[in-house]
Amino acid sequence: MTDADTNVPSDLKTPTDLKSNETKSVAEALNSVLADSYALYFKTKNFHxxxxGPHFRDYHLMFDDQASQILATTDAIAERVRKAGNTTLRSIGDISRHQTLSDNDASFVSADDMLAELRQDNLTLVEGLRAVKEAATAAGDNATEGIVDDWTDEAEERAWFLFEASRKG
Structure with a gap:
């Protein structure tokens, strides 16, 4: 049996004072960010x-640090969805249905192209996080509204580091 408003199985319905129709849009935005986070995590590890090339050690370590930071946010994102009374992603297939970032299956990617692609993907993630913030504000979801600022700052910092690492000179 599911709640008609949210399609959340009644056994998973988390008590909340937030309205289910409003938290559904927050959950959708968070699940999109969660899917993109997993896609970005795996791409960053792939590039790691x-x-x-000549900057192997620096890039290898930076990519690993960034991947760890991305992975660390995934549990918090999923738990925000659940705390607000919704359900989150369940599988790799579910991730692929929700992600907006493109995978990179190329057999070789230059270091410069890795930096550029990861920088753009982090900036795309920032756009998704801003959409979460807007949805959370509209839903009166102060907790999501507050925590998303930290995730946005982290993604912006990753994009900045990738930009600076790509500069020549």
Whole structure:
């Protein structure tokens, strides 16, 4: 049996004072960010494993640090969805249905292209986080509204580091 307003199985319905129709839009935005976070995590790890060239050590370590930071946010994102009375992603297939970032399956990617692609993906993630903030504000979801600022700052910092690492000179 599910709640007709949110399609949340009644066994998973978390008590909240937030209105279910408003939290549904927050959950949708958070689940999109969660899917993009997993896609970005895996792409960052892929580039960490396959980077080559004169800045190998620096990029290898930076990509690993960034991947760890991205992965660390995934549990908090999913738990925000649940705390607001909704359900979150369940599988790799579910991630692929919700993600907006493109995968990179190329057999070789230059270090410069890795930096540019990850920078753009982090900026795209920032756009998704801003959409979460707007939805949370509209829903009166102060907790999500507050925590998303930290995630936005982290993604902006990653984009900045990737930008600076790509500069020549």
């Amino acid at each position: 494993w396959h980077v080559s």
